Amino acid sequence: MPSLPSLKCSGCGACGQICPKSAISMMPNNEGFLYPEIDSSLCVECRLCEKICPVLNVRSSTDFSERKAYAAICNDEKIRLESSSGGMFTVLAEKVIAEGGVVFGAEFDSDFSVMHGWTDSVCGLERFRGSKYLQSRTENTFLDCRKFLDDGRKVLYTGTPCQIAGLKAFLKKDYENLFTVDVICHGVPSPSLWQKYIKFREKKSASRIVKTAFRRKNDGWKLYSLSFTFANGSEYRQILTKDKYMQLFLKDNGLRESCYECSFRGNSHKSDITIADFWGVESLEKEFFDDKGTSLVIVQNEKGKRLVDSIKNSCCIKETDFSQAVKFNPAYFESKKRPKKRNVFFKNFERTEINELYIKFGKDSFFMKTKRFAARCLWHIRNIKNKKEAR
Secondary structure, eight states, X not given: OOOOOSTTOOOXXXXXXXXXXXXXXXXXXXXXXXXXXXXXXXXXXXXXXXXXXTTTTOOOOOOOTTOXXXXXXXXXXXXXXXXXXXXXXXXXXXXHHHTTOEEEEEXXXXXXXXXXXXXXXXXXXXXXXXXXXXXXXXXXXHHHHHHHHHTTOOEEEEEOHHHHHHXXXXXXXXXXXXXXXXXXXXXXXXXXXXXXXXXXXXXXXTSOEEEEEEEEOTTOSTTOEEEEEETTSOXXXXXXXXXXXXXXXHTOTTBOGGGGGOSSSGGGOOSSEEEEEOTTHHHHOGGGOSSSOOEEEEEOSHHHHHHHHTTGGGEEEEEEOXXXXXXSOGGGTOOOOOOTXXXXXHHTTTTSOHHHHIIIIISOOHHHHHHHHHHHHHHHHHHHHHHHHHO
């Protein structure tokens, strides 16, 4: 019987999709995270799952000699405002679709959990736009991706670093027509925590949710909001520092175990391009900061460079200092530390209400509140100074 990783498993789903007998299912554990379960009655012990698992077979990436970093903003203001940062996912995706290609990304399903899907139309990209702060199910998209590649179509596959590693391991060879984009990942919180929060919000509003967005920019890019629209016409919207779910997420207790020792950060990225919010852009590239969102685009190889070079007419883009840019985005290299309270967080997780979880694990200490207040004051002073200099 194959021995698949447990706590180190990232949940990429490559093992289930490679299995020739469909003997592996991705099932939630008691924390809500997906892990592979093997049906022994179907397993023929071919061990393909072990051979392609990216965690069991961690390989260093080859060549980062082309690694460059850019500040970038989509020329289309509407797309930029609908995006989490500068709208560069859409710019890259539209280029691939214009050349007859297919784009894979994460989207909400009917119960507002997150899954991967694909589109070959520009209007379909709306489903994938914007951050989703929970783990997506890759479903059968590695299989779908391989079929499109073998048919000769250009493919852009976007996901977390571990999902891109899973896809590359599943494919077992390089495809010239495949372009991969990952994100600078904070870590993935439990889907069960998200579902618990949805029920909490629906109960508060006495109505079911019909739409949600994690990165509303009504109060600016830096102070983004989580929002819900309900069937009764009401809306909930709260900035990240005051929303209970976002604060529980950012305190790191609810992250997947593998996220505390991620195997796919820094020089272990498997993607052609990494995109992220360009935090710190106001210090490094002042002309790119207006609090509407700026993308950090990190090109990791020659293929990624070719794709980025091809979209320069659709965006405002400028090369920036890579080493300085990642100082403001340390998650490119570093995993979050495992909190001491993580085991306590999940011990009575199923029976504990959101309000109680937030009080115990999400509220800032007085020290953190003071630190945040000082940071906001400093940001406002810098913003005023930058606007005066721009005049």
